[in-house]
Amino acid sequence: MFRCQLNPKALQRIPRQLVKTFHSFQNEHQVFDKCHTTSLMSTKRSMLDLVNRNPFEALKLFKKQLQMGVSEIDEVVIALALKACQGDLKGLGLQLHSFSLKTGFFSYVTVPNSLMNMYCKSEEFYHALLIFNDLENPDIVSYNTMLSGFKNGREALCFVHRMHSIGVCFDPVSYTSSLTHCTNQEMFMLGFQLHCCAVKFGLECDVFVGNSLLTMYLKSGKITDAERVFLEMPYKDLVSWNALLSGYVQEGSYAAEVISGFINMVKTGMKLDHISFTSAISACGQQRNLELGRQIHGQAIKRSYGTHVSVCNVLMAIYSKHGDPKDAKVLFQRMKERNVVSWTTILCACEEDSMSLFNEMQKSGVLPNDVTFVGLIHALTMNNMVLEGFIVHGFCIKLNSLSESNVANCFVTMYSKFGFMEASKKVFEELDHKEIISWNSLISGYAQNGMHHEALRTFSCAVMESRPNEYTFGSVLSAIASSESISIKQGQKCHSSLIKLGLQTNQITSGALLDMYAKRGSISESLSVFHEIPNRTHVSWTAMISAHSRHGDYESVISLFEEMKANGVDPDSITFLSVLTACGHKGKVDEGIEVFSSMTRVFSIEPSAEHYSCVVDMLGRAGRLKEAEEFVSRIPGGPWLSVLQSLLSCCRKYGNAEMAERVGEALIRLDPKHSGSYVTMSNVFAEKGEWGTVAEVRRWMRHRGVKKGVGFSWVDGDSLNPLHRFSADDRSHPLSGEIYRMVEWVALEMRHLEGGEDETSCA
Incomplete structure (x- = not known):
């Protein structure tokens, strides 16, 4: 085998030019390596800068680097490229997945971590889980990535438990991701345990962990614990302050603390953002402090957040609830950007213009959500806009919005208010899932429209399919109370059900029970319910006073009224109406007038038509007709129909035909179609023997097409059969022949008894 042996002396004979060439080649190689490294680092920096801001450009850089050869990229470049593969670019991510497997880059944990992140953000958690399960040595980033992908809180916390059991050392990101799933009462205890672990390992001082703990306690309603976490945080950033202020606002009773915290942020020079201003303005709304809200909005304008959509939305909501809706509309018109919340807020603020605003919303390209439809339907219902209600119903069908139960429930209520109970029932029946709120809407609709038997039947169906609540019983008890054709035994059955469900002391149900028993003549049972109520509100007191x-129990009314005030419970307009009625029936005119004057003088309650009618009736019953007429003439804005009717009835009672004629003419001018005015006038003149005037009044009625309504009475046979309705000369009952024979026999017996008494007295 040939071996080349180099002699040192021979090396000395190598030409200098060759040596120069060798050294030149060596230097160039070093320069090339340096250039290669510099190019790769530059690509990484550029991709890192673009990956979130412009992912497409980041991928173009990756492609350019890859075209130089596989050796010109590393695992970090692939990880950055995968981070850019979100949304519409996910298809490229799948190609990179294959590429990393073929080229061996998948063995670097950074690459599978980025792949898991891509799949989690693309809602393909299962693929991320498969990658995780194949990892031999997952690091903390692997665990954190998987933890961030869970949508189900229970599953996420099971994964956390597994991490802890196999000894994974949690970092701040682990705690932050875990605590986001501990915001309800069921998971709160695990969140508390994680807090203990964070303290044990000294991570509670980390601002991210502290913010997550703060959010967890606030969302769980643990305000005191949240405040303690906040105070113990060594460093508080803007997120910390905003979390605390937002939590206070959500709780609803910490408006003063929000304002104080906001002022502290300003004093300490903390940089504020739209969330800070939104919380502060919301707190002003809770305090009904519009002036302070405007001042804070001024600060928002100075800091370039004055036209931010969320700040303007909150301010509009305050104007609509506690200020002038016109201010809300002016603010809305000045907004540069409007989202669905903006449109929904202005729809609710300007109910009369709700339909035109809804049309503008559609033209602007903003799609309504279920909250928008709820606000719009409520506005149409309150303004009796029947045709518009039909149009919106059709629009909701087109958008499949009736699948949202709250929207469907609003239509049930809307059609009930318009008196279209068939349409209301149809919307109800088309619901896939009937919640108790849906049943309540239908029962309430039947009760309000006088369809009391239907309300009772619907209630019977509701209790078989759902668990009734206080509103369910409130509606059905109202129907039973208002209908003499339903036996009181049905009300007693409802009372028994309330006791079984533990709802008998609820303010709504107790008030409904009181009212039902009182209207059906059972004062003793009303008192029994009243005494069982632990914390009596003005509703309970008023129901008992009304009963x-x-x-006609004047003494009990006055006694309860004085006891109510002594207990620090302020009466409302209904309370005063009941007290005035009792005074009138007892003939306590001066006392009644004093009660009436105290309404505005002491309690700042503006009297309604019913209150004025009670006073007129009170004066009329006492024969003080002149005072009653003078009182009517002093009513601001002129008397109502019911007030004049009361005065006319009093004129008939005392035979004051002259005043009756004046009052009657005024009544006919107000409502030419009301039969009661003509009938009362006719009776006044008939009792005076002025038959010509009576005939003239009857001619007026015929000429104007006014007909007197038929009066009905009801009788309860105390049997399983329904109650029976009858009127004068009514022969519609199948046993009417026997009934009339019995009435004649009773009349004969009464005459016989009266004759016997006369004979006795003569003797």
Whole structure:
């Protein structure tokens, strides 16, 4: 075998030019290596800068580097390229997955970590899980990436438990990702345990961990614990302050703390953002402090957040609830950017213009959501916009928005308010899943439209399919109370069900029970319910006062009224109406007038038509007709129909035909179609023997097409059969012949008894 042996002396004879060439080649190789390294580093830096800002350009850089050869890239470049493969570029990510497997780069843990991140963000968690399970030595980034991909909180926390059990050393990212799944009561205890672990390993001082703990406690309603975490944080960033302020706002009763915290942020020079201003303005709304809200908005304008969509949305909401809706509209018109919340807020603020605003919203290209439809339907319902309601219903069908139960429930309520119970029932029946709120809407609709038997039947179906709540019982008890054709035994059955469900002391159900028993004449059971209520509100007191007033028990009414005020419970307009009615029936005119004057003088309650009618009736019953007429003439804005009707009834009672004629003419001018005015006037003149005037009043009725309604009475046979309705000369009942024979026999017996008494008295 030939071997080349170099003699040192021979080396000395090598031409200098050759040596020069060799050294030149060596230097150039070093320069090339240096250039290669510099080019790769430059590509990495450029890709890192572009990967979030412009992922497509980042991938173009990767392609350019790859064209120089596989040796010109490393695992970091591939990881950065995978990070850029989000959304529409995910297809390139799949190609890179194959490429990394073929070229061996998959063996570097950085590459599978980036692949898992890509699949998690692309909603393909299963593929990420497959990669994770194949990793021989996953690092903390691998675990954190998987943890961030879980959507189900329970599964995520099971994974956390596994990490802990195999001894994975958590870092701040691990704690931050884990704590995001511990925001409800069920998972809170595990969150508390994670807090203990963070303290044990000295990571509670990390600002990211602290912010996550703060958010967890706030979302779980643990305000005191959140405040302690916040105070113990050595460094608080903007996220920390915003989390605390937002949590206070969500809780609803910490408006003063939000304002104080915001002022501290300003004083300490903390850089504020739109979340800070949104929280502060929301707190002003909770305090109904519009002026301070405007001042904070001024600060937002100075810091370039004055036109930010979320800041303007909150300010609009405050204007609509506590200020002038016109201010909300002006602000809306000045907004540069409007989202679905902006349009929904202005729709709710300007209910009369809701339909035109909704049309503008569609033209602007903003799609409505279920909250938008709820606000719009409510506005149409309140403004009796029937045709527009049909149009919006059709639009919701087109967008498949009726699949949202809250939207469907609003249509049930809307059609009920318009009196279209068939349409309301149809919307209800088309619901895939009928929640108790849906049942409540339908039952309430039947009750409000006087379809009391339908309300009771629907209630019977509801209790078989859902668990009824206080609103369910409130509606059905209202139907039972308002209908004499339903036996009180149905109300007693509802009372028994309430006791079984533990709802008998609820303010809504107790008030409904009180009202039902009182209207059906069972004062003793009303009192029993009243005494069982632990914390009586004005609703409970008013229901009890109304019950006694309805039965003419003046002493009990006044006693309860004084006791109510002594307990620090302010009466409302309904309370005063019941007290005035009781005063009128008892003839306590001066006391009643004093109660009426105290409404505005002491409690700042503006009297309604019913209150004025009660006072007129009170004066009329006492024969003080002149005072009653003078009182009517002093009513701001002129008297209502019901007030004049009360005065006309009093004129009939005392035979004051002259005043009756004046009042009657005023009534007919207000409502020419109301039969009661004509009938009362006719009776006044008939009792005076002025038959010509009576005939003239009857001619007016015929000429104007006014017909007197038929009055009905009801009788409860205390049997399983329904109650029976009858009117004068009514022969519709199948046993009417026997009934009339019995009435004649009773009348004969009464005359016989009266005759016997007369004979006795003569003797």
